[in-house]
Amino acid sequence: MMLNQYIKEHTKEAHQALEVIVVKQLKTIRSEEDYARILKKFYTYFSSIEQAIKPYIEDALPDYSERRNSTHIRADIEALGGEVAANTKAIVPSINNVREAMSALYVLEGSIMGGPYIVQMLKKYRITQGFSFFSGYGDESASMWQNFVDVLNTIGSDPDTFADSAAMANQTFSRFQDVLIEPTER
Numbered sequence: 001m002m003l004n005q006y007i008k009e010h011t012k013e014a015h016q017a018l019e020v021i022v023v024k025q026l027k028t029i030r031s032e033e034d035y036a037r038i039l040k041k042f043y044t045y046f047s048s049i050e051q052a053i054k055p056y057i058e059d060a061l062p063d064y065s066e067r068r069n070s071t072h073i074r075a076d077i078e079a080l081g082g083e084v085a086a087n088t089k090a091i092v093p094s095i096n097n098v099r100e101a102m103s104a105l106y107v108l109e110g111s112i113m114g115g116p117y118i119v120q121m122l123k124k125y126r127i128t129q130g131f132s133f134f135s136g137y138g139d140e141s142a143s144m145w146q147n148f149v150d151v152l153n154t155i156g157s158d159p160d161t162f163a164d165s166a167a168m169a170n171q172t173f174s175r176f177q178d179v180l181i182e183p184t185e186r
């Protein structure tokens, strides 16, 4: 079995739980301001994870700089007339090597798969802009995911490390839950 399949199987519950929370929050959106408030939580978490993985990821994943990241969230927040607070930091898992960094990034990159559903929901709530983050790579999303998974599976090929990689992905999911459910104004 490849690592990505292993992680997928072992994070099903965490994904499901997070999806429920995200959908619930999206359903409360009545205005651009509401949407921006949710995006700020994504920004806080994604930018914190990005900082934690940065020392390990850049050499490992050649197209990392072309990938969707929290700067897209910031652009969307600003398009909606908001701004990101300086120095917002979330609690993130302790990441200590490139395999753990890739396992955490699995969660961020994988979230692109849910993007089309999220954009659809937002449009239903009359949101008309600020979609750059949830649009992912558009038509390229499947191929970008495949490229990511190939690198993940190479770096995490040792089956003895599968459980640790899945644990990292599970922590990455659950710390995000913490950020989403905590009160916003801070």
Ligand code: HEM
Binding pocket: 004, 007, 008, 015, 018, 019, 022, 023, 106, 107, 108, 109, 110, 111, 112, 113, 114, 115, 117, 118, 176
């Ligand atoms: C409304 C919210 C969401 C919906 C509807 C959704 C839906 C989906 C769907 C349909 C897939 C593809 C499953 C497959 O092809 O087997 C997927 C995959 C994935 N999603 Fe979500 N998702 C949502 C939110 C998120 C969030 C917030 C994250 C993480 C921050 C996330 C992380 C992932 C990951 C890592 C995968 C890849 C699984 C894999 O193929 O290995 N999702 N999601």
